Amino acid sequence: MNYEIVCGIETHIELATKTKIFCGCTTEFGGEPNTHCCPVCTGQPGSLPILNQKVVEYAIKAGLALNCKINTKSHMDRKNYVYPDLPKAYQISQYDEPLCEKGYIELDSGKRIGITRIHIEEDAGKLIHENGYTYIDYNRSGVPLIEIVSEPDISSAEEAKEYAEKLQLIMRYIGISDCKMQEGSMRCDVNLSLRKPGDPRFGVRTEIKNINSLSFIQKAVMAEAERQADILDAGGTIVQQTMRYDEGTNSTTPMRDKENSDDYRYFPDPDILRFSIDDEKVEEIRTSLPELPFDKLKRYVNVLGLPEATAKQISRYRKVAEFFEGALAEGASVKNTANLIVGTIFSNMDTEEEKELFAVRISAAQFAALVKLADEKKINIGFAQSTLQKMLESGKPVEEFIKPEDLVGISNEELESLCKEAVDANPKAVADVRSGKDKAINMLFGYIMKKTGGKADIRKAEVLLRKLIGQ
Amino acid sequence: MRTGISELAIRLRNREISAVELTKAYIDAIEKLNPTLNAYVHLTFDTALKAAEKADQMLKEDDAPLLCGIPMALKDNICTDGLTTTCCSKILKGFKPYHDATVWEKLKAHGAVLLGKTNMDEFAMGSTSETSCYGAPLNPRNTNYVTGGSSGGSAAAVCANLAVYSLGSDTGGSIRQPASFCGVVGLKPTYGAVSRYGLIAYGSSLDQIGPLTNSVKDAAIVFDAIKGGDKRDQTSVDYDYGSSLAECLDRDVKGMRIGVAEEFFNGINPEIKSKIEEAIKLFEINGAVIENIRLPALKLALPVYYIIACAEASSNLGRYDGIRYGYRTSFYTSIEDMIVKTRSEGFGDEVKRRIMLGTYVLSSGYYDAYYKKACLIREEINREFDAVFEKCDVLVAPTAPNTAFPLNYKGASPVEMYLSDICTVPVNIAGVPAISVPCGEDARGLPIGMQIIGRRFDEATVLQVAHFYEQIAGKVIGAYEGGAGI
Numbered sequence: 001m002n003y004e005i006v007c008g009i010e011t012h013i014e015l016a017t018k019t020k021i022f023c024g025c026t027t028e029f030g031g032e033p034n035t036h037c038c039p040v041c042t043g044q045p046g047s048l049p050i051l052n053q054k055v056v057e058y059a060i061k062a063g064l065a066l067n068c069k070i071n072t073k074s075h076m077d078r079k080n081y082v083y084p085d086l087p088k089a090y091q092i093s094q095y096d097e098p099l100c101e102k103g104y105i106e107l108d109s110g111k112r113i114g115i116t117r118i119h120i121e122e123d124a125g126k127l128i129h130e131n132g133y134t135y136i137d138y139n140r141s142g143v144p145l146i147e148i149v150s151e152p153d154i155s156s157a158e159e160a161k162e163y164a165e166k167l168q169l170i171m172r173y174i175g176i177s178d179c180k181m182q183e184g185s186m187r188c189d190v191n192l193s194l195r196k197p198g199d200p201r202f203g204v205r206t207e208i209k210n211i212n213s214l215s216f217i218q219k220a221v222m223a224e225a226e227r228q229a230d231i232l233d234a235g236g237t238i239v240q241q242t243m244r245y246d247e248g249t250n251s252t253t254p255m256r257d258k259e260n261s262d263d264y265r266y267f268p269d270p271d272i273l274r275f276s277i278d279d280e281k282v283e284e285i286r287t288s289l290p291e292l293p294f295d296k297l298k299r300y301v302n303v304l305g306l307p308e309a310t311a312k313q314i315s316r317y318r319k320v321a322e323f324f325e326g327a328l329a330e331g332a333s334v335k336n337t338a339n340l341i342v343g344t345i346f347s348n349m350d351t352e353e354e355k356e357l358f359a360v361r362i363s364a365a366q367f368a369a370l371v372k373l374a375d376e377k378k379i380n381i382g383f384a385q386s387t388l389q390k391m392l393e394s395g396k397p398v399e400e401f402i403k404p405e406d407l408v409g410i411s412n413e414e415l416e417s418l419c420k421e422a423v424d425a426n427p428k429a430v431a432d433v434r435s436g437k438d439k440a441i442n443m444l445f446g447y448i449m450k451k452t453g454g455k456a457d458i459r460k461a462e463v464l465l466r467k468l469i470g471q
Numbered sequence: 472m473r474t475g476i477s478e479l480a481i482r483l484r485n486r487e488i489s490a491v492e493l494t495k496a497y498i499d500a501i502e503k504l505n506p507t508l509n510a511y512v513h514l515t516f517d518t519a520l521k522a523a524e525k526a527d528q529m530l531k532e533d534d535a536p537l538l539c540g541i542p543m544a545l546k547d548n549i550c551t552d553g554l555t556t557t558c559c560s561k562i563l564k565g566f567k568p569y570h571d572a573t574v575w576e577k578l579k580a581h582g583a584v585l586l587g588k589t590n591m592d593e594f595a596m597g598s599t600s601e602t603s604c605y606g607a608p609l610n611p612r613n614t615n616y617v618t619g620g621s622s623g624g625s626a627a628a629v630c631a632n633l634a635v636y637s638l639g640s641d642t643g644g645s646i647r648q649p650a651s652f653c654g655v656v657g658l659k660p661t662y663g664a665v666s667r668y669g670l671i672a673y674g675s676s677l678d679q680i681g682p683l684t685n686s687v688k689d690a691a692i693v694f695d696a697i698k699g700g701d702k703r704d705q706t707s708v709d710y711d712y713g714s715s716l717a718e719c720l721d722r723d724v725k726g727m728r729i730g731v732a733e734e735f736f737n738g739i740n741p742e743i744k745s746k747i748e749e750a751i752k753l754f755e756i757n758g759a760v761i762e763n764i765r766l767p768a769l770k771l772a773l774p775v776y777y778i779i780a781c782a783e784a785s786s787n788l789g790r791y792d793g794i795r796y797g798y799r800t801s802f803y804t805s806i807e808d809m810i811v812k813t814r815s816e817g818f819g820d821e822v823k824r825r826i827m828l829g830t831y832v833l834s835s836g837y838y839d840a841y842y843k844k845a846c847l848i849r850e851e852i853n854r855e856f857d858a859v860f861e862k863c864d865v866l867v868a869p870t871a872p873n874t875a876f877p878l879n880y881k882g883a884s885p886v887e888m889y890l891s892d893i894c895t896v897p898v899n900i901a902g903v904p905a906i907s908v909p910c911g912e913d914a915r916g917l918p919i920g921m922q923i924i925g926r927r928f929d930e931a932t933v934l935q936v937a938h939f940y941e942q943i944a945g946k947v948i949g950a951y952e953g954g955a956g957i
Contacts, residue, residue, distance in 0.1 A: 039570045043790045045563070046550040046572060046669040048704050078786050080833070084806060089789025134806070136794070265833035267842060270676035270783055273705055 003194035003232065005225050006202055007160055008116075008152035009217075011167060012145050013177045014123065014185040015058045021122045021144035022049030022092065029183060033128070033137035041122075041142030043087030048271050051076065055144040056099065056277065058176040059120045060285050062146055063100025065174045065292060066115050066167075070282050074099050075274040076120075080265040084136055085125040093121035093147075095266040105150075105166050106294070113163050114151030121145050146176075152191065152202070157225070161218035164188055168214070169293055172356065173318045181212045188217055193238070194228045203228075204238040208245050208252055220245035224252045296321055304334045313342050319358035326364025332371035336381070340371060344388045361395030370398040380457050415448075415456060419464040422447040433469055441465065473685045474957055476541055476635060476692050477717075483530055483540050490526035490540030493957065494519050494584050497542040500955040501586060501633050509608045510618075510627035511587040512547055513555045519584050526582040537717075538696055539582030544628045544637040547588040548595055549680065550669035551575055554585075558671050559603035560593045562817030563797040572669020573704065574638060574680050574697045581696050586634055590624025593819045594788065595645055595673045597621050598891050599876060602821045607878060611953075612654055612918060616875035619652030621645040625683045626653040632954020636684045636693050640670055642677045643776050644871070644895025647907035650683055651870035651920020654909045656937070657683045658690045661928045662902030663708040665694075666701030672787040674780035675706075677899040687908060687938040691717035694930060710928045722935040725758030729936070730863030734769040735894055739872045746911040746919050747869050750940060754867070757943065762863050768852045769897050775852065776896035777889060778832050778845035785829025791817065824885060849900050856901040860926045865936050869894050870907040870920030894922060904930045908937045910944070 020027055023040035039047040063070050077095040103115035125141040127134055148167065154160050168179045168186060179186040193205035206228070208220050223245065228238055244255040268274075291299075293315045300311035314324050320341065327337045349355050360367075370391065374384040379402065387401045394400070422444045423430055432440035444465055448456050474482075482488050498516050505511050519542065526540035545551065548558045550568040557563040571579070578585075590608040592600050600623025601607040608624045610616040611631035618627045622639025626649035629637050639646040641659035650657025658681045665680045672678060682693035695717050700709025731751060736744055755761050793799035793813030800816055803809035818826070832841035859866065871891055898905040903924055910921035921940070925933035 039568070042795065044568065044570065044796075045556075045558075045566070045671040045790070046548075046568065047570065048668050048706075050703060050705055080786050080789060082789065082792065082810065084792070084794055087790060087795065089792065090786050263835050265786070265830065265835075265838075267782060267786070267833055267838075270674075271672075271706065 002196070003225070003229055004197045004199075005155050005157075005221065006152045006193045006195060006205075007154040007221060008191045009150045009154065009160060009163060010189040010191070011148045011150075011164065012187045012189075013062075013148065013171055013179060015055060015144040015146060016175070016177050017052060017054045017058060017144055019052060019054075020142035021052050021055050021120070022142055025142065027143045029185075031139050033135065033139060036139040037141060041087070042138050043089075049092060049269075051272055051275070052144065055120055056275070057285060058144070059099045059118060059146050060277065060282060061174050061176050061289060062148070062171060063103065063118050064282075064286050064289055065170050066100070066103040066105060066118070066148070068100035068103030068115055068118060070100055070277065071097060072277045072279065072282065073097070073274065074277075076269045076272045077266045078269045079121075083124070084134070085127050085141070087125065087138060087141060091122055091124065092269055092272070094119035105163060105170070107159060107162050107166070111153075111159070113153045113159070116149040116151050118146050118148050121147060152193075157218045157221035160190065160221045161214055164217050165214050166294075169316065173293055174289055175318070181214065184212070187212065190217065190221060190224070192221060192224050192228070194225060194232060203232075204240050206238065206241055206243050206252075208243045209255065211245055216245060216247055219247070219250055220252060223250055227252055290318060293318075293321075306334060306338055310338050310342055313346070314338060317355050317358060320355060323358060323360070323364050323367070327368040327371060330365050330368030330372075332368040333375040336371045336374050336384075337368070339381075340367075340374075340384065340388055344385050345392065348392060360392060362391050362397070366391065366397045373398070373402065379455070382458070383454060412460075415461060416464055418448050418451055418456070419444075419461060419468055421451075422465065423468050430469055473632065475686050476537060476684075476689045479541055479635065479957070480537050480539070484535070490523040490530065490582075490584060491520065493540060494523040494542050494586070496957055497586055497633065497635075497955045500631075500953070504631055504633060504953060507609065507614065508611055508627055508631055508633070509606055510589055510611075510624045510631065510633055511544065512557070512559060512590045512603070512605045512624065514587040515551075515554055515585050516587075518554065519586050522579075522582070522584045526584060529582045536581040536696070537692055538578065540584060541635045542584045542586050543578070544586050544589045544625060544634040545575060546622050546625050546637070546639045547591050548640055548671040548673075549575060549588075549638060550671065551585070551588070554588070556588065556671070557604075558594045559591050559605055560818065560822065561604045561798055562791045562793075562813070564817075566797045568669070570669060572680075573666035573701045575669065577697055577699075589622070589628050589637055589639075591639075592621035592623070592645075593822050594671070594784070595621040595640055595642055595678075596784070596821050596825050598644070598648060598888055599880075600624065600649070601879070602819050604819065609878070610653055610875050610917075613875070613916065615877055616917060617652065617878055617880075619649030619871070619875060621649070622657075622683060623649045623652075626650050626655055626657065629653070629655045629683045629685060632957070635957075636682055636689055638680055638693075638697070639683050640673075640678055640680050641895075641899065642674045642679075642780055643892045643899050646681045646683060647870045647895050647905060647920065647922060648892070650907040651909075652875040652918065654912075654918030655683055655685060656687055656690045656906065656908050657681065657920075658694055658906045658930070658934075659898065659904060660694060660698065660930055661708075661710075661904045662899070663706055664698050664710060664904070664928060664930065666699070666704040666707045668701055668703040668707075672783070674783040675787060676783060677776070677780055679899070687906070687934055687941050688717055688720060690906065691715075691720060691934045691938075694934075708928070712928075712931065716931050716934055719931060720935055720938040722939065723758070724754050724936060724939050727754075727759045727865070727936070728762050728863045729754050729759045730762045730764045730859055730866040732764050732766045732769065732859070732866060732868070734766045735866075735868035738890075738893070739869050740874070740913070742913045743869050743872065743874070743919050747867065747921055750910055750921050750944070751867055753940070753943060754936075757939075764859050764862060764866075766855050766859060766897070768848065768855050771848050772852060772897040772900055773889065773893055775845045775848045776892070776900055777828065778841050779849065779900075781825045781829030782833050782842050782845075783829070785826045785833065788818075788822070788826055793817070821885070852897060853901050856897075856903060864925070864932055866924040868922045868924065870922040871895070874913045874915070874917035874919060898922075898924055903927050904933050906933050906937045908941055910940075
């Protein structure tokens, strides 16, 4: 393609506060239609909004995690438009005084994608089309959102995906949203235009609305860039419009805009007073933030000496990282702890969500007790793995599975005599190994493991056995 | 003089009359007079009688509140759970809220007896109550004249003794001007002194609920009961008034500094001007210091008011779309068509006029020239009031430039009508408290109102000065003949 992609992403994220932004209704997902609402969030005449302070706090958390400047003085505006899912005919949002401004997200390449602003606002209800009728569910009406607007710094489909992925990771990490794209708690709108490389001017842009998965972001950017390139190549011009990405056909198509005008007639909401946030409050929130995944990753590699791939897998999920660090704090070794998490615990978890939730039945301390046995070579790694699996399944501590007599290692002399015994007792197997049927050695391993109750170091045994067989 | 709340309270406690009997007397009067006066648009006699029975139980206790068992009325824009509340607009036809306004919740806890909802200009937009979809209420003092607006029904009900007191709302004079036209007392409290929760919004940064009564003392008693911060209204303030204002009314005006700004007297009917000047003289004779002060920005108050109030209204009234409640057009082809037809049929002309005006001043390209500029001038007006209140304790002014208009007065264009709010709107813009008290009559026998304006949250001084005037001037206007005869 002879063009350069200029792309910015607007992301709406539902905040995980217990109650809505302007009333006491629950924000819980689902529920029978219109059961999570009240006079305020259904816009009944005479009702008034009360700003939920948790929402402000969560938005500041997001701002700090994305390196933003926090505006300690702010206010809410009304964005006026008519649509049946918007019960007041205006959305309470922020226009010219967003809570956070001028931040960035750093990509793996070191490139920074600027964050223009983050503001708080309320979600609208949901239209349900059924049997030729349209129904409205206001359960979602008034659920708090933050809108994160990036600078048009993104210049490829891969960067677009990485930006959204990093954003999702950070938001989950700081615990302000579950960011489930398929449930709509994270929604991305992508703005995209093309220009000739080196041209300082922006081309006409289009907006791809409501993309609901990370991989679709990448695909949608590619599809839209190709569509625009084809038009430009043919000498045509791009029309500024809203597009929809169709995953079935992997293409973008224009969609009808729901607002009939772009004039939202923003003005300060007279029902909500201007508010200010103390600098101390901002500092308090800053110190409450967890170490972010990328900082953790760097520390795991540079300070703890973990291989990058392992460090990435552990730092990616906050609960996993906490479990890992918890075990280290109990004195377990970095290497064994990391390997047992990635090798054994993760093998029980198929999905991202499971790793995100990291619902394990043992504590970090119980886990550390096991790891330390392996660290001290009182048990071998294979035995540690199988014991860990039993612990995970039962939720019982390590003492339940490893008796004190198990911990006495097999001495080298003992092992040597056992190996001799095994060779003498299995002449056929020995002959088979000698004639090249290498698998037959398993018979000898089995003999040794049976005699030792699984405690023997099988790699050591192999060396001894091969010496005895004469290989 | 009519029996005040405190006297009624004594009679109720002495078992001279029960709350049920008192309520029945008012019901009888309403049944007799309301068909003519049209002060009430929804009657709630069943609930009133039940409330009265409950009040009689409460009255057996020594600590029953002062307002217990007293029959009263609410303006039709104050939400009452399960009871029709329509803002006198076709678009809210049959609307029964699911929630009580905070003021009503408070009054109910005091054992108040609600007789019904009173007539008003549609969505509180108007100065005559004639924009009501139920037709205009008539001025009990002379039924050829309007009650004023927008709380016209609330003023008429109190004037005709069809309620002991009523609540109205005041965005640009809607309590004070009808009080003036009907010869009753009307208090617009400081913005934030009374919760707006449950008041159907017109201009949210200006709206305030307040009492209409027959005496300053009654106004103080009702204000005592409804004031206070509310966790459901972020703009409300939990101001510490110290004690009950009704118990601190007696205060001499000696040494008090009373401000008079000539800007309030420009273009005022000469009869009204001379009555207010007589009152000022009376204050002076009694030892008050009269300060002649200037409020140059006052001439901008009217356009500022109409820009801000209409801008807020255009947004506040967007929700009436026929989807969730109220009126819905019968025939439509799509959701857009339904909304357009519902609003076209449901709103009256004055409401449409103000929605269009408000939409215009907020539109991109016009915002800076109108809305933003109006907000800046609003700040200037506030500064002028602040400066004046460094020199004065209260300001005295006419409530309206004229007495009641004849019904269906065709002489006035909408702009001329807007001009009649000239004395009241500056008070809403500045958010300060003001009261209108009767101050004589014009040659036709129509009541004149005097306005006393005070510092933010200084309702105490406003009420004291008004009470002082009421005491020395006597009830200068003849009481309305008829009503509940209590």
